[in-house]
Amino acid sequence: xxxxxxxxxxxxxxxxxxxxxxxxxxxxxxxxxxxxxxxxxxxxxxxxxxxxxxxxxxxxxxxxxxxxxxxxxxxxxxxxxxxxxxxxxxxxxxxxxxxxxxxxxxxxxxxxxxxxxxxxxxxxxxxxxxxxxxxxxxxxxxxxxxxxxxxxxxxxxxxxxxxxxxxxxxxxxxxxx
Amino acid sequence: xxxxxxxxxxxxxxxxxxxxxxxxxxxxxxxxxxxxxxxxxxxxxxxxxxxxxxxxxxxxxxxxxxxxxxxxxxxxxxxxxxxxxxxxxxxxxxxxxxxxxxxxxxxxxxxxxxxxxxxxxxxxxxxxxxxxxxxxxxxxxxxxxxxxxxxxxxxxxxxxxxxxxxxxxxxxxxxxxxxxxxxxxxxxxxxxxxxxxxxxxxxxxxxxxxxxxxxxxxxxxxxxxxxxxxxxxxxxxxxxxxxxxxxxxxxxxxxxxxxxxxxxxxxxxxxxxxxxxxxxxxxxxxxxxxxxxxxxxxxxxxxxxxxxxxxxxxxxxxxxxxxxxxxxxxxxxxxxxxxxxxxxxxxxxxxxxxxxxxxxxxxxxxxxxxxxxxxxxxxxxxxxxxxxxxxxxxxxxxxxxxxxxxxxxxxxxxxxxxxxxxxxxxxxxxxxxxxxxxxxxxxxxxxxxxxxxxxxxxxxxxxxxxxxxxxxxxxxxxxxxxxxxxxxxxxxxxxxxxxxxxxxxxxxxxxxxxxxxxxxxxxxxxxxxxxxxxxx
Amino acid sequence: xxxxxxxxxxxxxxxxxxxxxxxxxxxxxxxxxxxxxxxxxxxxxxxxxxxxxxxxxxxxxxxxxxxxxxxxxxxxxxxxxxxxxxxxxxxxxxxxxxxxxxxxxxxxxxxxxxxxxxxxxxxxxxxxxxxxxxxxxxxxxxxxxxxxxxxxxxxxxxxxxxxxxxxxxxxxxxxxxxxxxxxxxxxxxxxxxxxxxxxxxxxxxxxxxxxxxxxxxxxxxxxxxxxxxxxxxxxxxxx
Numbered sequence: 012x013x014x015x016x017x018x019x020x021x022x023x024x025x026x027x028x029x030x031x032x033x034x035x036x037x038x039x040x041x042x043x044x045x046x047x048x049x050x051x052x053x054x055x056x057x058x059x060x061x062x063x064x065x066x067x068x069x070x071x072x073x074x075x076x077x078x079x080x081x082x083x084x085x086x087x088x089x090x091x092x093x094x095x096x097x098x099x100x101x102x103x104x105x106x107x108x109x110x111x112x113x114x115x116x117x118x119x120x121x122x123x124x125x126x127x128x129x130x131x132x133x134x135x136x137x138x139x140x141x142x143x144x145x146x147x148x149x150x151x152x153x154x155x156x157x158x159x160x161x162x163x164x165x166x167x168x169x170x171x172x173x174x175x176x177x178x179x180x181x182x183x184x185x186x187x188x
Numbered sequence: 189x190x191x192x193x194x195x196x197x198x199x200x201x202x203x204x205x206x207x208x209x210x211x212x213x214x215x216x217x218x219x220x221x222x223x224x225x226x227x228x229x230x231x232x233x234x235x236x237x238x239x240x241x242x243x244x245x246x247x248x249x250x251x252x253x254x255x256x257x258x259x260x261x262x263x264x265x266x267x268x269x270x271x272x273x274x275x276x277x278x279x280x281x282x283x284x285x286x287x288x289x290x291x292x293x294x295x296x297x298x299x300x301x302x303x304x305x306x307x308x309x310x311x312x313x314x315x316x317x318x319x320x321x322x323x324x325x326x327x328x329x330x331x332x333x334x335x336x337x338x339x340x341x342x343x344x345x346x347x348x349x350x351x352x353x354x355x356x357x358x359x360x361x362x363x364x365x366x367x368x369x370x371x372x373x374x375x376x377x378x379x380x381x382x383x384x385x386x387x388x389x390x391x392x393x394x395x396x397x398x399x400x401x402x403x404x405x406x407x408x409x410x411x412x413x414x415x416x417x418x419x420x421x422x423x424x425x426x427x428x429x430x431x432x433x434x435x436x437x438x439x440x441x442x443x444x445x446x447x448x449x450x451x452x453x454x455x456x457x458x459x460x461x462x463x464x465x466x467x468x469x470x471x472x473x474x475x476x477x478x479x480x481x482x483x484x485x486x487x488x489x490x491x492x493x494x495x496x497x498x499x500x501x502x503x504x505x506x507x508x509x510x511x512x513x514x515x516x517x518x519x520x521x522x523x524x525x526x527x528x529x530x531x532x533x534x535x536x537x538x539x540x541x542x543x544x545x546x547x548x549x550x551x552x553x554x555x556x557x558x559x560x561x562x563x564x565x566x567x568x569x570x571x572x573x574x575x576x577x578x579x580x581x582x583x584x585x586x587x588x589x590x591x592x593x594x595x596x597x598x599x600x601x602x603x604x605x606x607x608x609x610x611x612x613x614x615x616x617x618x619x620x621x622x623x624x625x626x627x628x629x630x631x632x633x634x635x636x637x638x639x640x641x642x643x644x645x646x647x648x649x650x651x652x653x654x655x656x657x658x659x660x661x662x663x664x665x666x667x668x669x670x671x672x673x674x675x676x677x678x679x680x681x682x683x684x685x686x687x688x689x690x691x692x693x694x695x696x697x698x699x700x701x702x703x704x705x706x707x708x709x710x711x712x713x714x715x716x717x718x719x720x721x722x723x724x
Numbered sequence: 725x726x727x728x729x730x731x732x733x734x735x736x737x738x739x740x741x742x743x744x745x746x747x748x749x750x751x752x753x754x755x756x757x758x759x760x761x762x763x764x765x766x767x768x769x770x771x772x773x774x775x776x777x778x779x780x781x782x783x784x785x786x787x788x789x790x791x792x793x794x795x796x797x798x799x800x801x802x803x804x805x806x807x808x809x810x811x812x813x814x815x816x817x818x819x820x821x822x823x824x825x826x827x828x829x830x831x832x833x834x835x836x837x838x839x840x841x842x843x844x845x846x847x848x849x850x851x852x853x854x855x856x857x858x859x860x861x862x863x864x865x866x867x868x869x870x871x872x873x874x875x876x877x878x879x880x881x882x883x884x885x886x887x888x889x890x891x892x893x894x895x896x897x898x899x900x901x902x903x904x905x906x907x908x909x910x911x912x913x914x915x916x917x918x919x920x921x922x923x924x925x926x927x928x929x930x931x932x933x934x935x936x937x938x939x940x941x942x943x944x945x946x947x948x949x950x951x952x953x954x955x956x957x958x959x960x961x962x963x
Contacts, residue, residue, distance in 0.1 A: 096829055099850045106827060108857040141857060146850060154849035158829035181847025186840055187828025472900065489897060494773040494793045647878065647897070647904030649774045654819035657902045658853050678852065685815045688787055688808075689776045696787070 015173060018050035018063045019094075020084060022077045023104040023142055024070030027159040028095035029053070032067070034162035045173055061087050065172055067094040067165075071101040072143045076136035085149035090172060093145045094165070096158040096186055104142035112138045153178060157188040190457055191335050193448075194326060201327035209244040210286050213263040215315065217252030217401055218394075218433055219555070224276065225260035231279035232262075239283060248324075251402015253315035254306075256555035258296055263315070272296035301571040302553045307534065307560045309542050310518040314402035314556075319437045322444040325405040331450055333524035334409050337416055338456045341524075346417040347373060350520065352528025354540035359385055359476075359513030360591060360617045361693070362539075362606040368510065371500040372418040375508040380420035382411050383485070383504065383511040386427040386434070387469045387476040390589025391640060393620035395544040396514035398556050400427065400434035403518070404441035408451065410517030412462050413524055418510050421461045426481055428469040438466055473590075473644035477692045478511045480646065491648045492692035513618065515544055535561030539605030543616065547573050549623030550580040559604075566600040569623055580625040584708070588617025590637040590644075591697030593704025594630060613704045615697070630709040631716055634702045635663040641698035652695030655686040659702065666716040676713065680706065734800040743796045750778055750791035753804060760804050761813060761842055763820075764879035765792040766929055768952035769888060772880055776816045777842065780804045788812060810846075817842055818851045823902065825857065825874035826932075832945035833933030839877060840932075858902075865915030868938055869927050873905055875934040882906060882926035882935060889955060894920040925951070 021029060029052060035042070049060045059080070066088040072078055085091060096102035107115045116138070121128045145151050155168055155178075164184050171178035205211060214220075214229040232247045253261045258272035262282065271282065271294040278294060285291050308314075317324040325331070337346050351366030372380065384407055388396040400407060411423050427435050442464055445451040453461045472490050474480050480492040482504050503509020519541060523531045532540050539561040545568065548554050552574030559568060565585055569575070576582050584594040593614030595602070602608050606616050624633060642656040662679045665671040683699035683706075690696045706713060730745045736758050743752040748771065753760050763775040771792040779788035783801035788809055791802075803809065820839065828834050842848075860873035883895040883906060894917050898907045908914040927935040928947045936945045 093850065100821075100826075101855065102827055102829055105855070105857065106825070106830075108855075109825065109859040144850070144855070147854060151850075156849050179847075180849050182844060184849065185828075185844035186826075187831065187834040187837075474900075494790060496795075642901055645901035647899065647901045648772070650776050650816045650819050653878070653901055653904065654823045654856075657856065658819065658822070661854065661856075681815070682853075685812055689779060689812050689816060691773060691776070691790075 014047040015045060016049045016060070016062060016064045017046040017169075018048070018059070018066040018084075018088070019052065020050070020059075020066060020068045020070075020080065021052045022068060022070030022080070022098070022145075023073035024095065024097040025103070026052070026069070028067075028069035028097075031095075031157075031159035031162050032165055035166050036162070038162075038166050042169060059083055059087060063088045065090045065092060065169075067092045068098045068145050069094050071097045071104040072139065072145055072148045073104050074136040074138050078139065078148060081145060081149050090152045091145075091149070092153040092155060092168065092172075093151045094155050095160055096156055096188075098145045099154050099156045100186060101142045101144045102158060108141045112140060155180060155184060156186045157184050158186070160184055160188065191339065194331055194335060197323055197326045197448075198329075201323040205246075205327065208246050210246075210267070211265045212245065212247045212282070213250045213253075213265065213315065214247060215251070215253045215259060215261045216249035217256070217259075217314075217398060219252065219256035220259035220261060221433070223260045225274075227276050228260055228262070228274055228279065231276045232282065235279050235283045241283070245283075245286065248318045249320070250316060251314040251319050252311075252398040252556050254311070254556045254558075255296070255302060255553055257553055261296065261315075264290075268298065270296040270298050300574070302557070302574060305563070305567065305572050306558050307542050308558050309522050309531075309534075310399060310406075310515055310544050311402075311556070311558045312522070313406065314398060317403065319402050319404055320440055322405060322441065322448060325403070329525065330405050330521075331409055333521040334412050334416075334450070335456055337413055337524055338458050338460055343373060343417045343419060346413060346524065349524055349528040350417070353519075353523045353531035354528075354535075354538075355516065355519055355523065355531065356539065356606060357513060358515035358519070358543070358618065360588065360615060362616060365512065365516055368500060368512070369414065369417050371498075372420075372508050372510040375501055377508045379422070379507045380418060381504045381507055381509040382415045382418065382420045382423040383478075383481065383509060384411055384423070384425040384514060384517055385476060385478065385481060385511055386425055386431070386514045387481060388428060388431075388514070388618060389473040389476045389644075390591075390618055390620045391637075392546065392548045392586075392622045393589055393618050394546045395556065395619040397431050397434050398546075399514055399518050399544070400431065401437055404434075404438045405445065406518050406521055407438070407514060408441055408445050408464060410512075410520035411464060412451070412455070413520050414510055414512065414517065415462045416460055418508075420510065421463065423462060423464045424467050424485055424504075425464065426467045426469060426475075426485065429471060430469075435466060435468060442466070472646070473640070474646045474692070474694050477694060479692070481511070482509065489646075491646045492694070494691060515619070536603060536605050538607055539616075543604065543619060545619045545621040547621050547623070549585075550577045550625045551575065551623045552577055561605050562603040564601050564603050565595065568604065568621070569600070573623070576623070576625065580627075582623065583626045583628060584624040584630065584633075586614075586622040586624060586633065586701070587620065588615035588697075588700070589620045590640045591615060591693065591700055592617045592620075593700050594624065594633060594708065595704070596708040598708075613707050614700065629667070629716075630705040630712045631663060631666045634705045635660065635667060637701040638663055638698065641694060645694060645698075649689075649691035649695060651686045652690040652692075652698065655682055655690070656695070656698055658682055659686065659699065663702070666713055669716055669718060671713075671717045673717070676717070679713075732796045732798045732800075734796055734798065734802065736802045737804055745796065747796055748792055749780060749782075749789075749794050749796060749800075749802055752796055753780075753791065753802075758804060760791050761845065762792055763838060763842060763877065763931060764881065766881050766885075766949070766952065768956040769881060769884040769929070772884070775820075775877070775879060777813050779809055779812055781806050781809055814846050814848060815852075817846060817848060818853055820877050821851050822853045822855045823858065824876060825860065827874075830942055831875065831933040832936045832940045832942060833875075833947075834943040836943070836946060837933060838931035856902075860905075863908075863914050864938070865913035866917075866920070866922070867915065868922060869914070869924065870936055870938055871906070871908075871914060872934050872936070875932045876906060877932055877934070878904060878906070879931055880906070881929040881931065885925045885929045885952070889952070890921060890923050890925050892919050892921050892923075895926060
């Protein structure tokens, strides 16, 4: 039996969900015997591979790049998992939403800059008007709220998926955590 | 005021009017006033004066004659000549032609279905009497029902007649009026109130405004009868603040009635007291909802509260309160005058009497009409309404305003009644009837009404406060053409939620325009979806 | 003559229960250990029936009714957890999440918030409706307390406690529909209110982190509500 192809993606988030993933500790060794990690910030592959079984997405969809990525990822993923509050609700990244992109960039790169105040624009994807949860952009199969979701929760989700079941997280996780 | 005094006024006024060889009735309803019928009235008066015809001719301002599309209207009695689109410049010619052949190009035919097919009960005096003169109302049998009730009937006999009439609430919900009255009458209390709901808020509806403007005393009489029947001695007429003219005429009418002793203490030398005051709305649609309306009279924020308890038990300041709509109360005096059975003989099963509609949209005869219940939509639109204006084809008719729905051609032969309309997904509502032509997008129509409900929601309950915003945004995605199949599912789910779980009638009926257009014009929603996603 | 309060018998989720005629469905259910979720309801305050989370089905009534304001009746048959009721409650809860800016991770009430708790107990893992991301203000002008409108669910508990218990009526509501919001006095900064007694009752009855004490950081705002039933009891006994 071939290994399950697993990918993890990091969009607009703090990487806390990936840290929590790594907090699975020794369970990771067991996991790696059953899955092949085909794409992840941890392995630094530039393009998203084909035919991925499970993709864990951390972070909100905030830029044009995030949006393009998500569309591609959805096309090549069988089961898409929104991992953590940023992916599920847009969470902290969404706190910029009601200020407008221009004001936010101005505050970050002009008002608060001490040297060379300038809004970066070369080779940088544009911010979308709103940071949005993943499921507002592409259909999502599993939602794992939490900021971050506990390592145990992530382990449970993966165990269930590997066993061919859709994990039922009702009552087990919550926003914020 | 005693019956004999009233009789004297009636006789004197009638004699005065019969002495005239010509009475010129100029419509001074809001529609004709907007076309300067007040100036027209002044010109006619001065021409008559110049000619020295004051003894035989009189000009009188009257309420709405109904055919607003052809205003300003002038009717000449007893010759029954009706002139349409009259301007100030026509005044001399009109006076010149009083005793000769009528002026051809101004003549409005009165043998058309618009006039012939109507049956006027609520509007029997509108366009006939001068709303600013109580004597005119009295001469038209006004206040005889009240006097008859006070002197010859017990309160329960009055209620009995209303029950027998089969009258149902004309504000929209269609609750049996007699039942409501008998409930309030049975509740024991030291104090009770009668409220007339004149917060007519549906876009495109102006029935109540016309009645209040044209025949204000009828409402006062209806309220006094209601108060006598249920044992109340205080009443409020709640009129939306935008109705300047109605408010003015109503206040004048109340003053006149007080002066004649028709309102106040010991009315008609009986022990019945009735004090009436006006209250003005401040521009909130939700205040037409009875509990919100009551809250504002109390000086509170106009928020509805959950029912039960109903106002009949626990209303204004906690006292039993009868609250009826303008048109409902306008039906009361003739019911008492002619008996409940007379009324019950008009109309169809479970929908008795007549209904006033304000007919708007691309039809020839826009305006105010009153037809017997049971008339079909086709007869109303194509006969009374005169059909579509040139270049427009019928697509749908919207009844019941933001709480109602749109019906397509296939339902045009439906007899109009409370139950028949409900069965096909709309409501009788208060009487707005908007005809929609084939150039309109039904999704736009639905969105318009949803926007209306969204801004008019009071914000108290979650499904109405947030649900209407989500619905309006979703409809926006359809009008933009970016909606997906999921959006359609979400739209239907949300409609169900808002309808089922909102606190008051505003929210509970807010999805109706969407639901009815989804039912009859689903293709338009599908056509508005983003290309290729319909099959996603 | 005052009639004695009568007793009613009814069924909640097929269980026979008895109640005083002046009790609501919610009160009777809770007395009997039957859980009906609620948000705007708070024991000790008048009930308004605004959040629509305590909806239950009553046999013979076409629409669900709010348990917090519906009096019991003889022979009532109530279902508290039918499929459609659970669905409606959850949708209304989701709508509440979309109308504000609820960022649990950075909220003073994280872990102690009633809204968050309801989402958890409903098994709500995400919100189906688009978030509205409204632009809302934070008023920190009061010397001890803050109101963050981003987290307000318009339950009106603050309005009611201030009016009904404290008697100050500093809080009220302004605006309609989605624009509705709680205000202090005549919509002026809280710190300039001359009716506010700074008693803090509003802060402690607030179900979310919308009202909180200054100096509290993420997850630190502990709300104490014990005073309410106590005050109510004391007032009833000494009337």
